Amino acid sequence: MVLDALFNALVDAQIRRILKDPYTDSLVSTAATLMKVGPLETLETLMRAQQGKALGRPFGSVRRLSPWDRFLLSPSYFTRLPVSHGTPIDLRVTIGPRAPKPLQVDIPILVAGMSFGGALSVQAKVALAKGASLVGTATNTGEAYLAEEREAAQKLIVQYIRGTWPKSSQFRWELLEKADAIEIQVGQGAQAGVPQVTPPEEIHTRMREAYGLKEEDHALIDAHLKDVTTPEDLARLVKELKARFEVPVGLKFGATQWLERELDIALRAGVDFVVPDGAEAGTHAVAPTLADDTGLPTFHALVRARRHLEKRGVRKDVSLIASGGLSSPGHFLKALALGADAVYIGTAAILALLADEMAKAAPGEPATQLVLQTGSLRRELDVEAAALNLQRYFLAVKEEMAQGLAALGKTRVQDLRPDDLVALDEDLARFAGVPSAFSPALAEDSPRPRELVGAEPRG
Numbered sequence: 239m240v241l242d243a244l245f246n247a248l249v250d251a252q253i254r255r256i257l258k259d260p261y262t263d264s265l266v267s268t269a270a271t272l273m274k275v276g277p278l279e280t281l282e283t284l285m286r287a288q289q290g291k292a293l294g295r296p297f298g299s300v301r302r303l304s305p306w307d308r309f310l311l312s313p314s315y316f317t318r319l320p321v322s323h324g325t326p327i328d329l330r331v332t333i334g335p336r337a338p339k340p341l342q343v344d345i346p347i348l349v350a351g352m353s354f355g356g357a358l359s360v361q362a363k364v365a366l367a368k369g370a371s372l373v374g375t376a377t378n379t380g381e382a383y384l385a386e387e388r389e390a391a392q393k394l395i396v397q398y399i400r401g402t403w404p405k406s407s408q409f410r411w412e413l414l415e416k417a418d419a420i421e422i423q424v425g426q427g428a429q430a431g432v433p434q435v436t437p438p439e440e441i442h443t444r445m446r447e448a449y450g451l452k453e454e455d456h457a458l459i460d461a462h463l464k465d466v467t468t469p470e471d472l473a474r475l476v477k478e479l480k481a482r483f484e485v486p487v488g489l490k491f492g493a494t495q496w497l498e499r500e501l502d503i504a505l506r507a508g509v510d511f512v513v514p515d516g517a518e519a520g521t522h523a524v525a526p527t528l529a530d531d532t533g534l535p536t537f538h539a540l541v542r543a544r545r546h547l548e549k550r551g552v553r554k555d556v557s558l559i560a561s562g563g564l565s566s567p568g569h570f571l572k573a574l575a576l577g578a579d580a581v582y583i584g585t586a587a588i589l590a591l592l593a594d595e596m597a598k599a600a601p602g603e604p605a606t607q608l609v610l611q612t613g614s615l616r617r618e619l620d621v622e623a624a625a626l627n628l629q630r631y632f633l634a635v636k637e638e639m640a641q642g643l644a645a646l647g648k649t650r651v652q653d654l655r656p657d658d659l660v661a662l663d664e665d666l667a668r669f670a671g672v673p674s675a676f677s678p679a680l681a682e683d684s685p686r687p688r689e690l691v692g693a694e695p696r697g
Contacts (some may be wrong), residue, residue: 282526294523296606297585298428299530299563303517304537306569308662309672311642318647327640328650331580333419333557334486334510341419341486343393344374345636346574346651350519350561350584351397351423351490353380355445356436356457357522359616360386361624362609365591367391368621369628373636376418378582381459383413384448395419397490398479400431402458404450409464411482419485419511422475424463425492427519427533427562434459440612473507486510486557493517493539493562494532498546505550511557512547513582514539518563520585522610536562537576541670544577553577567638575654576670590631591624 256264272280278300285293313320321327333341349370354363357380364386370377371392378395379387383405388394396417398407407413414420425431436457441449449457466475472489479487488511489504497514504512516536521529534542540560547553560578564570565586573581588609596605598618607613643651646658660675661667667674 292525295526295529296523298520298524299518301518301530302563303535304563305663305666306537306572308666309572309659310662311571311646312658312660312673313645314647320647321644321649325644325649327643329636329639331652333559333580334488335557336555337486337510338484341376341393341395343376343580345632346580347570347632347635348375348395348559348580348582349377349587350582351378351380351395351421352522352584352588353382354384354387355382355441355448355611356434356459357611358609359611359613359619360384360444361616361619361621362591363387364390365619365621365624366587366628367394368625369591369632372625372629373632375632378421381423382448383407388416393418395421398422398463400424400459400461400463401449402460402464403455405448414479414483417483417485420479420483420487421490421513422463422488423490425515426490426521427492427515427517427536428521428524428529430492430528430532431461432528433461442611445611469503469506472503476507476509480508488512488557490515490561493534493536495534497534497539497542501543501546502550505552505556509556511559512543513559513561514543516540516562519561520563536560536564540573540576540578567635567642570635571639571642571654572659574651575658576656587628591628593627595619595624595627
């Protein structure tokens with residue numbers, strides 16, 4: 239009772255002080271500052287003041303730029319019957335259909351490129367590969383090839399990267415022979431084409447071996463590929479890759495206002511798929527300015543890319559992969575309806591991978607310490623358990639997507655179209671080519687209400 243009374247007196251005194259003190263002397267001013275600047279921006283300002291260098295925020299932008307929640311799926315009942323119980327729902331898709339050996343996956347969700355060493359640990363990469371393989375989809379090497387990942391992955395997309403180290407795939411084409419698809423990476427949504435340097439003190443022994451680096455060497459991802467700085471250079475590279483390998487060859491780049499020009503360069507080069515990576519994309523560590531204030535949102539990039547591929551008459555030949563901030567089955571269905579052939583997930587895959595493994599880090603460390611190559615807890619990650627976590631996540635997503643398709647009266651994911659959506663915003667409806675929630679669905683030649691019911695409408 240004494241403690242309760244003492245605590246109550248202290249709280250009462252503090253409340254009176256807050257209410258009576260001038261605003262500038264009150265703790266309320268701190269709350270006002272946080273509301274003005276934002277809690278995260280305030281903390282990042284303080285971190286810059288102490289560290290004196292660009293910050294490296296994990297997982298990219300915190301801003302939700304794409305208006306996925308302004309679109310809804312449009313189920314029907316008699317216009318198109320919902321799918322009956324027990325009817326199979328086909329989620330299989332093909333990437334690069336015109337390639338001699340297209341990439342075929344059982345679900346339209348791929349694990350995005352996340353590199354070993356510069357980002358993830360061996361354990362995390364192997365777990366991602368195993369989890370993806372358990373559901374028949376592909377994973378992506380990111381900016382480093384790892385033999386253990388190839389062994390664990392049923393289907394592997396190998397990136398042709400900007401890394402300048404001796405064992406970079408741009409110098410070691412024998413690594414590409416192990417690919418089920420080749421993705422030329424000239425940039426990403428979260429970091430654009432900005433060079434990235436990993437200093438020697440952050441390079442562990444296994445990373446140094448995989449990269450072919452000496453103890454004193456740093457690892458540099460340059461601004462562009464060696465000898466590929468013009469559209470003609472890209473065309474030459476694609477031609478050489480396709481002459482040597484039968485798998486699809488694609489281009490990944492950060493989506494920007496120059497999107498259509500970049501796409502035309504890729505199409506003239508003869509790529510089999512394109513990945514315009516949206517501004518919401520994740521990455522290992524990036525300056526907040528690059529993550530939050532550059533690029534083009536995934537939604538806008540997807541709609542414009544689909545429209546441009548249609549304009550160029552290559553929509554059926556060149557696959558379109560949506561990438562950047564997609565995190566739920568609803569997002570995936572909407573992206574596919576808007577024109578994507580498949581979607582990449584990165585942050586969502588890492589979260590699914592961790593699941594109950596996070597308990598090993600809590601409460602003292604962030605869960606990322608379990609998956610990063612520099613993480614203090616990376617050896618604590620149970621690879622098999624993490625792979626099963628990812629498998630269960632994919633199975634749950636697969637079931638929810640199948641239910642969404644069934645509600646639309648469709649049995650194949652490839653049959654999704656923009657008119658399977660309805661937009662809650664007129665401008666977005668016009669931009670995306672999607673029906674508006676403010677416009678009726680009755681066609682001009684539809685029966686009048688009394689003809690539908692056989693009597694005059696009630697007055």
